[in-house]
Amino acid sequence: MSRLLRVFVPEDQSPADGIFTIGGEEARHLLKVLRVEVGRQVEVLNGKGLVWLAKVNEVSARSIVLKIEEIRETPQPAIAFEVAMALPKAGRMEETVRQLTELGVSRITPLLTERGEVGKLKDRIEGKLDKWNRIAVQATKQSGNPWLPTIREPVPFKHWCEGFSEDSCRLFGSLSPEACPISSLSQSAIKSVCIGIGPEGGFSENEEGHALAFGFVPVRLGPHVLRIETAAVCALAVAQEVFAV
Amino acid sequence: MSRLLRVFVPEDQSPADGIFTIGGEEARHLLKVLRVEVGRQVEVLNGKGLVWLAKVNEVSARSIVLKIEEIRETPQPAIAFEVAMALPKAGRMEETVRQLTELGVSRITPLLTERGEVGKLKDRIEGKLDKWNRIAVQATKQSGNPWLPTIREPVPFKHWCEGFSEDSCRLFGSLSPEACPISSLSQSAIKSVCIGIGPEGGFSENEEGHALAFGFVPVRLGPHVLRIETAAVCALAVAQEVFAV
Numbered sequence: 078m079s080r081l082l083r084v085f086v087p088e089d090q091s092p093a094d095g096i097f098t099i100g101g102e103e104a105r106h107l108l109k110v111l112r113v114e115v116g117r118q119v120e121v122l123n124g125k126g127l128v129w130l131a132k133v134n135e136v137s138a139r140s141i142v143l144k145i146e147e148i149r150e151t152p153q154p155a156i157a158f159e160v161a162m163a164l165p166k167a168g169r170m171e172e173t174v175r176q177l178t179e180l181g182v183s184r185i186t187p188l189l190t191e192r193g194e195v196g197k198l199k200d201r202i203e204g205k206l207d208k209w210n211r212i213a214v215q216a217t218k219q220s221g222n223p224w225l226p227t228i229r230e231p232v233p234f235k236h237w238c239e240g241f242s243e244d245s246c247r248l249f250g251s252l253s254p255e256a257c258p259i260s261s262l263s264q265s266a267i268k269s270v271c272i273g274i275g276p277e278g279g280f281s282e283n284e285e286g287h288a289l290a291f292g293f294v295p296v297r298l299g300p301h302v303l304r305i306e307t308a309a310v311c312a313l314a315v316a317q318e319v320f321a322v
Numbered sequence: 323m324s325r326l327l328r329v330f331v332p333e334d335q336s337p338a339d340g341i342f343t344i345g346g347e348e349a350r351h352l353l354k355v356l357r358v359e360v361g362r363q364v365e366v367l368n369g370k371g372l373v374w375l376a377k378v379n380e381v382s383a384r385s386i387v388l389k390i391e392e393i394r395e396t397p398q399p400a401i402a403f404e405v406a407m408a409l410p411k412a413g414r415m416e417e418t419v420r421q422l423t424e425l426g427v428s429r430i431t432p433l434l435t436e437r438g439e440v441g442k443l444k445d446r447i448e449g450k451l452d453k454w455n456r457i458a459v460q461a462t463k464q465s466g467n468p469w470l471p472t473i474r475e476p477v478p479f480k481h482w483c484e485g486f487s488e489d490s491c492r493l494f495g496s497l498s499p500e501a502c503p504i505s506s507l508s509q510s511a512i513k514s515v516c517i518g519i520g521p522e523g524g525f526s527e528n529e530e531g532h533a534l535a536f537g538f539v540p541v542r543l544g545p546h547v548l549r550i551e552t553a554a555v556c557a558l559a560v561a562q563e564v565f566a567v
Contacts, residue, residue, distance in 0.1 A: 172417070175549075176549075176551075176552045179546055179547070179549060179552050180543070180544055180546070180548070180552065181544050181545065181546055219547070219549070220546040220547045220548065220549075221546050222546045259563065260505075260563050260564070298425070298559060298562075298563070299425055299426055299562055299566075300426065301424055301425070301426055301465040301467045302464070302465045302466050303425070303465065304420075304421075304424060304465075306421075307421045307424050307425070307555070310552070310555065310556065311425065311555065311556060311559035314543060314544075314556035314559055314560055315559055315560055315563045317543075317544055318503060318504065318505050318543070318560045318563070318564075319505070319563075321544075
């Protein structure tokens with residue numbers, strides 16, 4: 078079984094006369110690591126729902142020319158899922174971005190919370206956003222997800238809570254006894270689902286109160302305390318199963 | 323908020339006259355890393371549903387004496403969840419064991435599959451099982467899960483499929499068009515749910531046929547291709563939400 082090759086191109090690029098020329102890092106990877114040859118099938122994703130099925134037509138030292146054979150367009154998911162989360166410890170956010178992208182998240186928002194570690198984050202956020210975006214691109218290629226998620230700059234949880242309208246199902250992870258399973262929620266007509274996941278120790282009482290005032294519902298997954306990254310990925314998977322099936 | 327301290331003791335240990343003496347690695351960690359002092363509250367877990375709420379009564383160079391104040395017993399989950407999975411790449415199984423334990427899995431079984439990498443696994447399996455067990459213990463302490471999962475030696479997928487009775491809901495992850503969402507399954511009276519997750523590229527046709535013959539149902543999570551570890555953790559979270567809520 079020869080592995081399906083996928084290439085990512087920025088959304089402002091499109092083929093001319095049925096031909097795509099791939100250069101830069103993507104070409105280098107295809108040529109040096111994957112050693113693609115003329116005739117090999119490749120899928121080109123632009124992260125905005127377009128997928129070009131193509132064949133390698135020419136290879137040179139630094140670029141690859143693809144001939145487009147078919148175009149597929151996948152509409153945006155009917156319900157957009159956003160995960161906003163406090164940052165987990167060292168390196169774990171990268172794995173989480175990858176998993177959320179595989180699952181088909183539309184937007185990832187890092188949260189600044191009262192109990193989270195804020196100082197460190199602000200220092201190096203640009204480098205981190207770059208890295209997370211690269212990981213999301215890799216994950217769309219690996220999983221075949223035609224829609225690249227948006228990864229936003231960190232926002233305070235309270236501020237984030239205020240940005241949604243009535244057609245949005247608003248959830249936050251909570252350890253309080255009022256928290257209910259996601260599957261117990263009524264599935265009225267909604268356009269988006271947004272899920273807030275707090276830091277170790279959870280959101281503060283103050284933060285939870287603010288979220289409730291803005292129409293958020295406290296939810297839980299099972300009886301145990303989950304780490305941030307487990308909660309984020311599993312809450313998305315369960316919410317997709319509940320709302321998008 | 324001072325963090326709740328949890329200690330794990332093997333199931334053959336129990337307190338005498340309301341006193342628990344902790345030695346070895348657990349005591350070292352509590353004394354040297356967490357610097358516990360007399361009067362500090364500690365929960366003692368035995369991984370078999372028993373939790374002793376205790377207070378530190380004495381500390382010495384190498385041991386800690388706990389005085390038991392209350393005993394809590396959590397019955398075994400009404401439905402046992404097993405995840406059997408092909409092994410993901412370098413190191414990712416450790417993170418997966420941790421996440422499955424947080425969620426409350428009862429049994430984890432590494433699978434030998436036609437498309438998985440078998441040779442490497444067999445060589446070093448004992449060391450790996452030890453490490454996975456240590457990680458599962460850590461995860462029970464972190465998450466407060468009072469039931470330590472069993473981690474089995476690797477078994478061939480086909481052999482694993484044959485080990486279940488009619489009161490078990492039998493699922494395997496599949497990319498075939500017949501695969502259905504877990505939430506679409508009927509929830510008849512069952513005692514256990516077992517979920518098989520294949521390697522990159524999925525189970526072979528031969529393996530899928532065998533699973534079908536033994537009453538397994540092909541299931542999928544969303545439209546994209548998930549990595550082994552994402553599939554394993556999310557399938558468990560969704561199945562728990564569907565069957566155990």
